[in-house]
Ligand code: BDR
């Protein structure tokens with residue numbers, strides 16, 4: 001039986017690739033895609049999620065719009081990386097599939113209430129606002145979540161939007177702090193992992209060599225967003241962050257990490273949104289997350305390319 005997942009996301013080119021990977025994988029049943037404000041405002045992320053479903057030929061996937069601002073802060077966006085639309089690069093047409101009328105948070109709550117306990121995994125690719133809001137509103141659903149697998153945070157790589165914070169956590173640190181403290185089984189793909197999943201020339205060429213609309217699109221998206229990171233990190237490619245979440249569900253042995261305590265800084269202006277991971281286990285704080293530290297990058301890109309070939 002396929003594993004049931006909800007993808008909570010703020011597309012973003014790397015979110016788009018993650019969604020495509022999930023839709024290409026028969027081991028996963030995507031119950032719905034919930035959009036949140038993050039890389040770009042909500043009006044664009046929900047639209048982008050529908051564009052990606054249409055690209056995959058999956059207009060049957062329900063897409064919901066969720067929270068348009070963090071719990072109690074002003075939205076910070078990342079057009080400097082993803083462009084004005086969030087999916088800048090290739091020319092895209094407006095989606096024709098409808099947005100669902102239900103709010104994303106209601107969809108998350110109703111789905112977790114309806115499905116048997118321990119059968120729905122939340123794949124979180126953006127700020128944690130929708131998830132924290134659902135947990136606040138319906139705390140009884142927390143115990144029903146099978147697992148949360150999220151892209152966010154950093155320990156050794158420290159930060160990408162500030163010197164000490166990763167973007168998804170920084171945008172809504174209060175939401176992240178609540179989710180990390182909720183007691184849900186949690187797997188974290190931090191920058192420590194994603195900065196090793198680089199879109200080198202040969203990997204992008206492999207997408208293009210698929211000679212399909214999906215392969216061409218992924219190559220074009222990659223070309224667009226990597227210009228910023230290549231310059232910033234002086235690297236041979238950009239980190240392909242969000243697909244690591246989906247790849248973990250398909251092939252967990254691509255990743256290694258440690259079960260440690262992770263807390264999110266919400267009080268300091270200097271280090272706001274920092275994920276304080278007790279990697280060396282120097283405190284007695286109880287572990288609350290599997291915090292990944294390494295990836296088999298070749299295996300990851302092989303998996304991704306092979307799966308995209310199916311679309
Ligand atoms: C994360 O922030 C966004 O820009 C990406 O989509 C990814 O989810 C990386 O810090």
Ligand code: CA
Pocket residue numbers: 009010011012014015039125126242
């Ligand atoms: Ca994202």
